[in-house]
Amino acid sequence: AQSVTQLGSHVSVSEGALVLLRCNYSSSVPPYLFWYVQYPNQGLQLLLKYTTGATLVKGINGFEAEFKKSETSFHLTKPSAHMSDAAEYFCAVSTSYGKLTFGQGTILTVHP
């Protein structure tokens, strides 16, 4: 069975500061890992995903994440936060046929 833990339900940063959203997973098989973003009153949008190969994955809007098998982590980072990054972020792990197990989400607030 898979599970995902997102540390910190709320993260607040200043505009221009580093964004770090934490995700740890548990999986009995090699995982596929995803980060989705949800803006208010909108659907989930894929930011990036790890399948195989390079463990540092780059996504849209300047976000990236690094798969660390030894730490069972897939933390999301962005060097410089922008006001438009304010949203809720979900980490997810996939099973062999694509069923996603999501974390509880982290709400990112960006202060001017």
Add this chain to the structure above:
Amino acid sequence: GAGVSQTPSNKVTEKGKYVELRCDPISGHTALYWYRQSLGQGPEFLIYFQGTGAADDSGLPNDRFFAVRPEGSVSTLKIQRTERGDSAVYLCASSLGLAMDTQYFGPGTRLTVL
């Protein structure tokens, strides 16, 4: 191209009533998933279709919930004898069907049971 669409966007019903929620996936996507998102939570898996068949319905909470996809495209999630605890946003996603494939989500249907 067109994304995943869901209708209605909002549904308010009374306890005990029957509701149907519709999902229209991206054309050519063989896999279709339903999830439920309660307030303050991440989406939770309900059911997965590959083509016309429900390949995994282990997430359906009880036998009041049922979903169909008769022609391998549009899917309908059906809830009988609705309860206040069924209130949530119901999300539909579609993909090409492999675990590594991106799931594209619709905007969701917000169900409120009074």
